[in-house]
Amino acid sequence: MNLQQALGEAAAQGLARLDAQLLLLHVLGRAQGDRAWLIAHDGDPLPQEQARRFAELVARRAAGEPLAYLVGNKEFFGLPLQVDARVLVPRPDTEVLVEWSLDCLQGRTAPRVIDLGTGSGAIALAIRQARTDAHVEAVDRSAAALEVAHANAHALGLPVRLRQADWLDGATGPYDLIVSNPPYIAAGDAHLPDLRHEPESALVAGADGLDDIRRIVAAAPALLAPGGWLLLEHGWDQAAAVRALLASAGLAEAQSRHDLAGIERCSGARRLELG
Structure with a gap:
């Protein structure tokens, strides 16, 4: 042959x-x-x-096994990342979340950033690569996922503080940016069988897919620095609900950004400046 x-x-x-x-x-x-x-x-x-x-x-x-798992790597925001079945495959649409994060950090010197549910470390490492002065922390509840993130941080030579935690548990703040691509698929969603090779714990979040986003939004305001931003990736039809959650938590300027297909894929808001 x-x-x-x-x-x-x-x-x-x-x-x-x-x-x-x-x-x-x-x-x-x-x-x-x-x-x-x-x-x-x-x-x-x-x-x-x-x-x-x-x-x-x-x-x-x-x-149906993802190509990235078979070859063991996936490029994200120009970074070659090791990936396997312990973590989600980084998606190009999530690069929109990184771009927005970098926009929010403009004008801030040595900003403090925390990436929640870091998985392979994609978001945290992309931000640290672009902002060498940033103090970047990344957490995940999965010890197995953190092994992948540690390997990527080491291979890329990017200093990111990695620790095991459930969302903002143990976080001290104040953060200039809290960013997350959390689970946001509803239990029983018809598309879940197509994602059967990826870790379900990183995909599914309750009956409407918003359970983890609710937890993050509830805890984040107290840990944001004045003017700091909370940015979240979410499902294709969840933007309005996430903006409402952000506003109800007392955050200002709730807004959304579109992914490569023109869908509102990320939403965020900021803590008002003091005074």
Whole structure:
């Protein structure tokens, strides 16, 4: 079997061409950016062991396992992150939350930031990479997720304080920014079967998907510095409800931002300045 034939077999199983190419590059030990090499060498033979591994990965991908878990990494905000089934796969839409976070930190020197439910560390590490003067703390209730975040922080050489905690438990503040991509899918949501390979504890939050967001919003105001922001990612139809929660908690300027598909994906508000 040559490389072109291997890709053809993957296509016959329903895999997108890009996914098949990335899996083939992975088993060949080549960089994910070497797709042009594959095209130039499509007649090269695929050794038997690599062919076996490729077939196994193709079958797992065809069964719905995320590509990032199969290749062991995912780029987020320009950072190469290690990911596996202990954490959610970072989504491009969450980069909107990072961009908004950086906007909120403009004009603040050595800001204090806490990322809640950090998972792979994606948000915390992206902020720390962009703001080298920031003091960034990241928490997660899952010890297994924190192992992944620790590995990413070490590999990238980004100093982020990581600790195990349930949302803002044990946090001292005051923070210039509290940011989170918490679970926000309602229990029983029809899309959950499509996410069966990812940790359910990082996805589901009660009957309406807002249980964890309610907890964060209730605790955050007391830990925000004057003018500090609370920013949250949420579901496609939850923006109005989250803005109402933020306003009810006494935070000002509740607003939302759109994701790459034009959906209100993140909402936030700030604590008023003193005086």
